[in-house]
Amino acid sequence: MSTAAPTLSTRRILPGFRLTLGFTVAYLSLIVLIPLSATFLQSAGLGWADFWAAISSPRVVASYRLSFGAALVAAALNVVFGVIAAWVLVRYPFPGRRLVDALVDLPFALPTAVAGIALTTLYAPNGWLGAPLAQLGIPVAYTATGVGVALTFIGLPFVIRTVQPVLEELEPELEEAAASLGATRAQTLRRVVLPALRPAILTGFALAFARAVGEYGSVVFIAGNMPMKTEITPLLIITKLEQYDTAGATALAVAMLLLSFALLLAINLLQAWARRQGR
Template sequence: MNGRVVRRSVLPGFGLTLGYTLIYVSLLVLIPLFFLFGKAATIGWSGFVATIFSERVLAAYWLSFSAAFVAALVNCVFGFIVAWVLTRYEFPLKKLVDGLIDLPFALPTAVAGIALTTIYSQNGWIGQYAEALGIKIAFTPLGIVFALIFIGLPFVVRTVQPVLLEADRQMEEAAHTLGASRWVTFRRVIFPNVLPALMTGFTLAFARAIGEYGSVVFISGNMPMKTEIAPLLIMTKLEQFDYAGATAIAAVMLVISFVMLLVINVLQWKSGKRHLVG
């Protein structure tokens, strides 16, 4: 008699669940992407190249990806600091501050854009003081970065926070006992443990910022060649009934985003593997 115990899965078998997964992914992701590239192909290769390499489109690409990259980097720094404060210190109204971190998730992006424009415009609460120093925020690329920082911060904080909560504090205390300075302890003990989560937060914030539209459209000013982002240009093409041109721009954004996210994920995987080996 075979003494092995057969463990039954709570969910259906592999074949059935795999089938559901493939159907779900196909309906929501693969088929829409297929038609996206198919629609972009209707203008022909020459029309496609002329559309995606026009001066206005290239300027919109550069602004969208550079602003998203800068905002994600800033969020990595300050998102880590916020997560550190929330996990390592006790202070009044801590739960309120912790809850406010998720506000960009629930706040409609248009409302966020209007609020940011009101604050950072020339006559805004903060913008008037920045203007006095010769710094213009609203209706400039700097305002776009501010908006993307606002919507991307929760991704970094909520990704890093659980890692800091689960970190072994005894390793830090041991490093201090052995004479390590605060900087050495951070660089050799804390940062390697947090780096994979920090890169994940960067990836999520960067991906979210690339496709952001609602909060940016109000604070950017939408000036072609200066403050016009790629999602806005796609909407402009759609309003002009240039569906093929809009899908061509969207297809290029999709490819560039996929390649950049793939590179980031590979670097994250290598960093995590190196940490496990070390």
Template sequence: MTDQLAPAALGPSVGAARLPAARWREPSILPGFGLSLGLVLTYLGLMVVLPLAALALRPWELGLSGVWQALSEPRVAAALRLSFSLSALAALLNAPLGLLIAWTLVRYSFPGRRLLDALVDLPFALPTAVAGIALTAIYAPNGPIGALAAKVGIKTAYSPVGIFIALVFIGLPFVVRAVQPVMQDLDREVEEAAQTLGATDFQRIRHVVLPAVAPALISGVTLAFARAVGEYGSVVFIAGNMPLKTEIAPLLIVIKLEQYDYAAAAAIGLAMVAISFGALIVINTVQLFLAGRGRR
């Protein structure tokens, strides 16, 4: 009884000062917060923070002028430009393709729909080297599709076109799987109401469907872009790996490592991280803008 009255007897200021500390010591409804937080911080520290810190510190062994010289080499600049430009183009192409495939799988019933749905995940299941060999066999000049393209003067394999095809192949499932669940949960009564009010099919898709799936679509495109930028196995076989022409940045990093030029390899990797981080900021800004418009 005396212990319960002690805070009040000591005065309101002392009791109020002790109250937050007492609440902090109260057991949580969900126990294990300290252990869970410790495991999360340990994992992030070992698997994310330390590698990124090492990547950020290693290039400066060359000094500022050495880092700039390593990144301004024509071969490095061409590889970075090729990787990021083709990755962006592939992600942009995957946006309408993924949206169309997700729409078809969700809105229509037809024979083989489950098989088609399973085939969407094929790039996830295939080892990247196997995917690269398969794409090269198809799009090589003596392959079934590559031979047809060669007749009209289009070189697919061993050219930027082949790299673009490989990046579209590995990035498409990200867009489909990001959009598909949102489209499944989309209330069709809203579309029916818009159609009842006289909206055309185009207006219904533009004003009802697209605003609902836009955040998921942007997330899928972002994942496809991120995967394409760092893709190596499925691209290296079909690219041809010609310096200044079809050499991607991940391959150039591997070449630098094989030459024991670790600082230059880290400099290229740091440049890729910086460019990817900038692209991520832009994409998140677009998502916030679209979310703000959706609340109005």
């Protein structure tokens, strides 16, 4: 009696489910869950009244507004221009395309402090771009606009690199078929291209937002760090740590964590809905 060899569909390269799940949970616990739990435990020593006072003061609320508002605006801008950039890199051959494609990853490799210094020098009132903009009445450095510029700079690669592989898999013949059936460019974009790109766009938006909301190095130089105006929450956390207010710093960290998790959960639910709609 011969026994059939196991098919490729039933073979598993890694060990069984229980063992791999155990490694996964242990690794996530060491890297993510235990540090986050320590943050919650540290802030719990304040008591509810002191905790609420630490996370709801006017200065802190103003920093929330700037951090999350600028991150949302930057991620939205990156979606628009990131999709356009990905489209150009995938659909159009042109001289220097490989160089441009490599430059997209520059914010990944560039230290954030270097990026902050470069942007501040560029957009300062006497900088190459800051001077003409200041003459037009559009100051950038040391304003909330400068914070948005820095967050847009560091978040753009996330959108491009998320959308680009999906565009490469999207056959141009689909667009040609839509055109042959009488669809306009706007109709082809709305009914053929965007439905296929929607999950990738939402993923890129979530990654760009998550990267921007906790950014510190590239923002601290260009923001000016004026309380109630251009002070971001990560800087406020650092300030409290320098003042040896560890409990207050962890309270702000917990508030940022909960707010970020709520927004990312909403984005992930929207992304799951977009996937279901695309099927």
